[in-house]
Amino acid sequence: MYQKIVFPLLLFLFLFQGISAQYYSSGADPASIRWKKIDHDKFKLVFPEEFSKPARELAIFMDSIIPSIEATLNHSPGKIDVLIHSHSTYTNGFVSWAPKRIELYPNPSQSNYSTDWLQQLAIHEYRHIVQIDKLNQGFTKVASWLTGQQAVGAALGAYLPMWFIEGDAVITETTLSQSGRGRLPVFTQPLRARISGFGPDSYDKAYLGSYKDFVPDYYKMGYHLTAEVRNRYGAGIWENVIDNVGKNSWSLIPFRRSLRKTGHNSQNELYKSVYDSIANEWGKYEDTINLTKQTPVASSEGTHTDFQFPVITRKGQLFAEMSGPGIRKQIVALHPQKKPKTLSYNGYRDEDPISANERWVAWSETKAHIRWPNADYSVIRIYDLENEKTQTLTHKSRYFAPALASQSDTLAVVETTKSYEFFITLIDLNTGKTFERIPTPDNAFPIHPSWGDVRGELVMVLLQDNKKSIVSLNTFEKTWKTLRAPALDEPKYPQKSRNNLWFAASTIHSEEIFCLNLKNNTTRQVTQSKFGATSPTVIPSDSSLYYAHYTPMGYEITKTNKFQTLKKNIQPSSLNSPLVKKLTNQEPVEVNINNNFNPEIDDYSKWNLLNLHSWAPAYTNIDDRELYPGLTLMSQNLLGTAVARVAYNAAGSKSREKFNAGFTYRGWFPIIDFDVKWGDFNGTFNDIYIGQDNLFTIEQIGKENHIKVETGIRVPLDLSEGEWSRLIQPRAGLSWQNISNRVYQQNIIEVLPGDQYYETGETNVIEYPELDYWAIDYSLYFHNKQRGTYRDVNTRWGQALSFIYKHTPAGNYNSGEAVAASGKLYLPGIGRHDALTIGGGWQKRSNGDEIATSLPYRTFQRFGDAIALPRGYNNIYNDQLFVLNTTYQMPLWNPDWSLSGIAYIKRFRLNLFLDAARTNYQLSFIESGQTQTYRDTYTTSGIELMTDLHLFRFVLPFSIGYRGGWREANNTFFHEAVFSTSFDSFLVNNRKK
Numbered sequence: 001m002y003q004k005i006v007f008p009l010l011l012f013l014f015l016f017q018g019i020s021a022q023y024y025s026s027g028a029d030p031a032s033i034r035w036k037k038i039d040h041d042k043f044k045l046v047f048p049e050e051f052s053k054p055a056r057e058l059a060i061f062m063d064s065i066i067p068s069i070e071a072t073l074n075h076s077p078g079k080i081d082v083l084i085h086s087h088s089t090y091t092n093g094f095v096s097w098a099p100k101r102i103e104l105y106p107n108p109s110q111s112n113y114s115t116d117w118l119q120q121l122a123i124h125e126y127r128h129i130v131q132i133d134k135l136n137q138g139f140t141k142v143a144s145w146l147t148g149q150q151a152v153g154a155a156l157g158a159y160l161p162m163w164f165i166e167g168d169a170v171i172t173e174t175t176l177s178q179s180g181r182g183r184l185p186v187f188t189q190p191l192r193a194r195i196s197g198f199g200p201d202s203y204d205k206a207y208l209g210s211y212k213d214f215v216p217d218y219y220k221m222g223y224h225l226t227a228e229v230r231n232r233y234g235a236g237i238w239e240n241v242i243d244n245v246g247k248n249s250w251s252l253i254p255f256r257r258s259l260r261k262t263g264h265n266s267q268n269e270l271y272k273s274v275y276d277s278i279a280n281e282w283g284k285y286e287d288t289i290n291l292t293k294q295t296p297v298a299s300s301e302g303t304h305t306d307f308q309f310p311v312i313t314r315k316g317q318l319f320a321e322m323s324g325p326g327i328r329k330q331i332v333a334l335h336p337q338k339k340p341k342t343l344s345y346n347g348y349r350d351e352d353p354i355s356a357n358e359r360w361v362a363w364s365e366t367k368a369h370i371r372w373p374n375a376d377y378s379v380i381r382i383y384d385l386e387n388e389k390t391q392t393l394t395h396k397s398r399y400f401a402p403a404l405a406s407q408s409d410t411l412a413v414v415e416t417t418k419s420y421e422f423f424i425t426l427i428d429l430n431t432g433k434t435f436e437r438i439p440t441p442d443n444a445f446p447i448h449p450s451w452g453d454v455r456g457e458l459v460m461v462l463l464q465d466n467k468k469s470i471v472s473l474n475t476f477e478k479t480w481k482t483l484r485a486p487a488l489d490e491p492k493y494p495q496k497s498r499n500n501l502w503f504a505a506s507t508i509h510s511e512e513i514f515c516l517n518l519k520n521n522t523t524r525q526v527t528q529s530k531f532g533a534t535s536p537t538v539i540p541s542d543s544s545l546y547y548a549h550y551t552p553m554g555y556e557i558t559k560t561n562k563f564q565t566l567k568k569n570i571q572p573s574s575l576n577s578p579l580v581k582k583l584t585n586q587e588p589v590e591v592n593i594n595n596n597f598n599p600e601i602d603d604y605s606k607w608n609l610l611n612l613h614s615w616a617p618a619y620t621n622i623d624d625r626e627l628y629p630g631l632t633l634m635s636q637n638l639l640g641t642a643v644a645r646v647a648y649n650a651a652g653s654k655s656r657e658k659f660n661a662g663f664t665y666r667g668w669f670p671i672i673d674f675d676v677k678w679g680d681f682n683g684t685f686n687d688i689y690i691g692q693d694n695l696f697t698i699e700q701i702g703k704e705n706h707i708k709v710e711t712g713i714r715v716p717l718d719l720s721e722g723e724w725s726r727l728i729q730p731r732a733g734l735s736w737q738n739i740s741n742r743v744y745q746q747n748i749i750e751v752l753p754g755d756q757y758y759e760t761g762e763t764n765v766i767e768y769p770e771l772d773y774w775a776i777d778y779s780l781y782f783h784n785k786q787r788g789t790y791r792d793v794n795t796r797w798g799q800a801l802s803f804i805y806k807h808t809p810a811g812n813y814n815s816g817e818a819v820a821a822s823g824k825l826y827l828p829g830i831g832r833h834d835a836l837t838i839g840g841g842w843q844k845r846s847n848g849d850e851i852a853t854s855l856p857y858r859t860f861q862r863f864g865d866a867i868a869l870p871r872g873y874n875n876i877y878n879d880q881l882f883v884l885n886t887t888y889q890m891p892l893w894n895p896d897w898s899l900s901g902i903a904y905i906k907r908f909r910l911n912l913f914l915d916a917a918r919t920n921y922q923l924s925f926i927e928s929g930q931t932q933t934y935r936d937t938y939t940t941s942g943i944e945l946m947t948d949l950h951l952f953r954f955v956l957p958f959s960i961g962y963r964g965g966w967r968e969a970n971n972t973f974f975h976e977a978v979f980s981t982s983f984d985s986f987l988v989n990n991r992k993k
Helices: 002-021 049-071 117-133 138-147 150-159 162-175 185-198 203-208 218-233 236-247 254-262 267-286 578-585 652-657
Strands: 035-039 043-048 080-084 091-096 101-106 295-298 306-312 318-324 327-334 341-345 360-367 377-384 389-392 399-404 410-416 422-428 434-439 445-451 457-464 467-474 479-487 492-497 500-506 511-517 522-525 533-537 544-551 554-561 612-621 626-636 642-649 659-665 671-681 695-700 704-714 724-740 743-752 756-767 771-786 798-807 817-828 835-845 880-893 897-899 903-924 931-951 958-967 972-981
Touching (some): 035 049, 091 117, 117 162, 150 236, 150 612, 162 218, 162 236, 162 578, 203 267, 218 236, 218 578, 236 254, 318 554, 360 399, 410 445, 445 492, 492 533, 652 704, 931 972
Parallel strands (some): 306 533, 306 554
Antiparallel strands (some): 035 043, 492 500, 626 642, 671 704, 835 880, 958 972
């Protein structure tokens, strides 16, 4: 029993250390925002003032929907904070625990399904709150008394797989609405195609991914697994699972044990049972369908490749976006019998279509704000086909889904505002200036606009009242006309040509392309695909229909006859599959909107700086990798602008830093860091010392008082654009140390016959002056890195530069000066994902105060090294140092090995390195008075063999490896273990694709 309790506690402490180092912060919002709040018994909404109207509507919806979200897990969480980042154009939502809160990015995506985006977020993210808060019972609750909110976060990370967390939330967003990803064939199609083409993957590979193959994410894998288990065993199965995990988190396998009620001994067995059944069902359906005859235009060549958003001009020029796990996202021109021609590499962008005419190709991209991570922009980028150059057309904009008309310099875009308002905006391509903003009817959300064949006519999808219609807009008269009535079958990518309206829409099994005859209002189905067909594009002069066709190796661009008819008189599908119907019938509480709720809006102060969320019965300092007996308190405010830490170190050896308080404030343009440590020291001296004329012992009178203060100011400036990630960060830091009460007593002794010692009673008091040490450092960092692919082992193009200067301008303790510069050049290697890194550095240090030692030469106080030494060396004496580091990195093998749930090995990597250093220094010898100059060379060469893996099916990736090399300076080998991880993957969110 002792081992059963101790091991989980150690695991919890390990997780606490990782989590406390990585309390997730999404970054700060602009300092100018005036924050408002709505208080409710179940939640507190905090939002910018201009978002008040949609925030009120969201509060009314949450008040109504929360009982239904809680029902199937039979749990009612405590009050939760909800922070809304309406200044961002990012589309997402996430839940983070420690501190616990929901953060919402309310800008809708062009890939929105038929539920209002804020309502989607509310259902999905609040379901996560119910799941996670329900863990706070039994052993987990006891642990939370000792550690605060991070106990629940640790139980979540250790035991509840993300496939269940996200799969269950997708079920909830589906059953509590008339839409949701569980109804959408486009959500399922990557998984269905993967299984059809290659068979079901192993459990570990399906859950944790692969570098070798494209594997759909755990949202898709998790929805089908979670839904089928609930279908087979009832809605209460997952309530019982979470109860068992929360109560018995002391156990090593509480999740696995609770699943044994299904008759399966492990997650692996349950997965295999469910997916064998699903694969069989899908296979039977695929055997019954008659596929459209089509001709591939652009398709994968040996690696998973997605060609998406095809667009054809009236001249027959065909363009698309190309991407893949090993392919950088780019805009390409497609020509028969030729390889795609790259026009421009892209930065981050959402699932927006591209557009083109005879002169331009246009698309949207996210542009970071120079300082505020939560105030980014969506800009329009255009490629000029005449001069073959890419430029940014708009700046500081919130534009999406650009639409170009044939032989026109007018660009139409979807504009979203910080107050959740939507417009069709017209822009002059020559100047980039807006000349028209047309609000949508009743603030409906516009999706996928395209120009029709009548001058000034735009067609688009409108999302309103949780349904989608297809409409036309006369941009001259500002009038709207409904072309297709509101429906739930997710119409998208409308294209109007003469009296025909082409669009993609969903059936229960697949997304297909349809054509609506606008004269007689009848719809025919044009394509029947195995997995999905979407993004139709046509021109009047050609009988071909071009579209994106999904295959097990990704989207390919194909064409078929646009006049063919597979089915006539098609009616929109409700997308209610038998599984969705059964899951929906399991919901015990109906959704009833409470229109009598009238939320009040109050001010919210950005000076709410403290939010104590977690603590630990230990002193933890992650930056210095320290863990000692003591106590640590942790705080992070809701706005993410203030992070604080207070700690007590009970370790006797650390009494000089007995207390520690740290604070970082991100709410101003510069970031302020502050840290103070203080304590005392009482030394023990047991030796007998030899003076000039006598012997003596030493004892300390009182205790030394130690205090160390460090503060700094930094300004991270994000200059990223397009395919380039750019950051420049100037920083200035000030540190002060003070040691006082340095008082000691000498006790004079004599030696008696027989080597006996005798204290004479004569004493001397020695008082050292108070130490007053001031140091200032200045630094400047810059990098310019090209965005790569998932399979790259490192950046393949880029540069990084760093400059540092340190000195001690005041006080009675001088460490001299130090100046350093370093740089790194990133180059592509020979292989497709190989990388070569060449780095160099230089530093020069001057002497400070002299130190009394027994060495034959004079020694001085000096700053430590400011640049990295060659691998294999921890210390090299130098006044001036030159270093060269070179590393060649390559992937070796992607085995996708599962080792009995202990480890899942995804990739082996090999790094070859060669480092060299040249030093110059002088030594002044005390006895001779001479000064000697030395120059030494240090070289090392060796390998790093790295393994990228997941341990114990934990979703966080780890890199574990061996470093070995040869030190030429002393002809010795050195060996080191290398370990790293990233907590960026551990986030419960909504929009992961």
